Amino acid sequence: MTTNSNKTTNVPPNLAALLQQAHEYALDYINSIQDRPVYPNASDIAKLGQFDEPLPERSCEPSELLAALHGIGSPATVAQTGGRYFGFVNGGVQPAALGAKWLADAWDQNPALYVMSPTVSQLEQVCERWLIELFDLPDNTALGLVGGSSISILCGVAAARNELLRRQDWDVNANGLFGAPEIRVVVGEQAHATVFKALSLLGLGKERVELVPADEQGRMLARALPVLDDRSLVITQAGNVNSGAFDPFDEICESAKSANAWVHVDGAFGLWAGGSSSKSHLYTGASKADSWSVDAHKTLNAPYDCGIILCRHRDTLVSAMQATASYIQWSENRDGMLFTPDMSRRARAVELWATLKSLGKNGIATLVEQLCDRAQEFAEKLRLKGFRILNDVVFNQVLVACDHPQLTSATLENIQKSGECWCGGTMWQEQPVIRISVCSWQTTTKDVERTVNTFVESRIRAQAALSKQDAE
Numbered sequence: 001m002t003t004n005s006n007k008t009t010n011v012p013p014n015l016a017a018l019l020q021q022a023h024e025y026a027l028d029y030i031n032s033i034q035d036r037p038v039y040p041n042a043s044d045i046a047k048l049g050q051f052d053e054p055l056p057e058r059s060c061e062p063s064e065l066l067a068a069l070h071g072i073g074s075p076a077t078v079a080q081t082g083g084r085y086f087g088f089v090n091g092g093v094q095p096a097a098l099g100a101k102w103l104a105d106a107w108d109q110n111p112a113l114y115v116m117s118p119t120v121s122q123l124e125q126v127c128e129r130w131l132i133e134l135f136d137l138p139d140n141t142a143l144g145l146v147g148g149s150s151i152s153i154l155c156g157v158a159a160a161r162n163e164l165l166r167r168q169d170w171d172v173n174a175n176g177l178f179g180a181p182e183i184r185v186v187v188g189e190q191a192h193a194t195v196f197k198a199l200s201l202l203g204l205g206k207e208r209v210e211l212v213p214a215d216e217q218g219r220m221l222a223r224a225l226p227v228l229d230d231r232s233l234v235i236t237q238a239g240n241v242n243s244g245a246f247d248p249f250d251e252i253c254e255s256a257k258s259a260n261a262w263v264h265v266d267g268a269f270g271l272w273a274g275g276s277s278s279k280s281h282l283y284t285g286a287s288k289a290d291s292w293s294v295d296a297h298k299t300l301n302a303p304y305d306c307g308i309i310l311c312r313h314r315d316t317l318v319s320a321m322q323a324t325a326s327y328i329q330w331s332e333n334r335d336g337m338l339f340t341p342d343m344s345r346r347a348r349a350v351e352l353w354a355t356l357k358s359l360g361k362n363g364i365a366t367l368v369e370q371l372c373d374r375a376q377e378f379a380e381k382l383r384l385k386g387f388r389i390l391n392d393v394v395f396n397q398v399l400v401a402c403d404h405p406q407l408t409s410a411t412l413e414n415i416q417k418s419g420e421c422w423c424g425g426t427m428w429q430e431q432p433v434i435r436i437s438v439c440s441w442q443t444t445t446k447d448v449e450r451t452v453n454t455f456v457e458s459r460i461r462a463q464a465a466l467s468k469q470d471a472e
């Protein structure tokens with residue numbers, strides 16, 4: 001299957017030219033990512049209006065629309081694959097994964113069933129085995145690949161709900177929640193918004209929970225855990241979305257285990273701590289849980305979108321995700337749709353496999369440690385410049401404040417407008433803060449220094465504007 005310029009080709013000439021064109025644009029994009037504004041400027045955003053036309057009557061040359069995508073779309077993207085994007089908890093793209101994704105795009109496989117794609121089924125199985133090893137999980141743990149942690153949390157909570165009700169002789173798949181016995185949901189008060197979304201989608205109620213107080217870092221207080229029983233689901237967190245703090249899994253899982261309660265770990269970006277020996281103290285005890293959700297598109301820097309559900313109780317997950325029809329052809333091999341809410345979906349295993357294989361265990365550890373080291377550098381350098389660091393920087397998250405809330409907010413506004421870098425904001429202990437999330441393998445110490453300079457300049461300008469306002 002090697003290509004040879006003299007060989008006859010079955011590639012339609014326009015497709016070959018199109019892929020070549022896309023390839024050139026992609027390289028052009030990647031080549032300019034470090035020099036362009038991290039957040040697009042207003043004039044490039046205004047040009048997006050050119051997309052806003054009525055549904056065309058006539059067809060358009062693919063080469064023309066690609067040119068429009070690159071000419072109008074590329075400049076108005078957010079440069080999150082460069083080294084100075086620190087918004088939300090996103091993540092860059094590993095080269096191996098991007099290359100693999102391009103090939104998989106040509107395959108266009110649907111991994112719902114083995115008979116639809118033996119290749120992707122095999123890769124999913126390999127990813128399952130590798131992640132079981134990386135996270136030190138029981139051999140029979142099941143893996144499902146979904147869009148992100150929002151859905152993988154949904155899967156974990158659905159499996160827990162079904163199991164806790166099954167123990168009370170209630171078949172929730174058949175009978176729903178009408179007249180069902182009660183189960184308990186125990187959640188840390190700083191659980192992520194998507195946890196509450198999963199609870200509401202699954203009929204468990206986002207307000208009908210037992211909230212466990214958190215300490216000043218946002219960790220669930222193990223001593224404040226209510227007495228658990230075998231009707232309880234406890235949802236814990238590996239990586240608080242603001243502070244990066246980890247719940248005390250060992251204590252929580254021990255209490256839960258002796259009560260036969262179910263523990264889910266929302267480890268969207270933090271579960272990867274389990275892949276680094278220097279960060280594994282944060283992960284201690286997490287492998288005793290019953291289900292785990294984690295994103296490959298965050299810390300691991302696989303492309304969007306790639307969420308992962310892992311469940312110790314294989315049959316329970318399969319039963320919670322069940323769907324069948326007479327036309328479905330099950331196999332002796334892995335049928336991916338057994339483990340996800342979706343039937344058709346993207347071949348995410350290709351990128352996940354490529355990312356894991358290209359990094360290897362050592363590379364995963366190095367990546368995690370590199371992100372954490374950059375976060376430490378931020379904390380040290382910003383402190384030296386008179387910023388306040390409000391969290392213990394245990395992972396990749398840094399919460400930054402100026403001397404007073406007004407100055408923090410005005411500084412953040414200038415940072416966001418600078419084009420030099422991009423950070424989001426949040427409320428932390430009832431104060432506005434600037435939130436740095438180091439998520440890209442591309443971020444270097446130089447990027448940290450350049451960003452710290454932007455923080456300093458943004459604060460100077462904010463200060464000047466505020467004093468002028470006071471004077472007026």
Ligand SMILES: *Cc1c(COP(=O)(O)O)cnc(C)c1O
Nearest residue numbers: 089148149150192194241268295
């Ligand atoms: C990002 C995140 C989620 C949601 O994940 P998506 O992949 O965006 O759906 C859930 N929990 C935590 C802690 C997160 O950081």
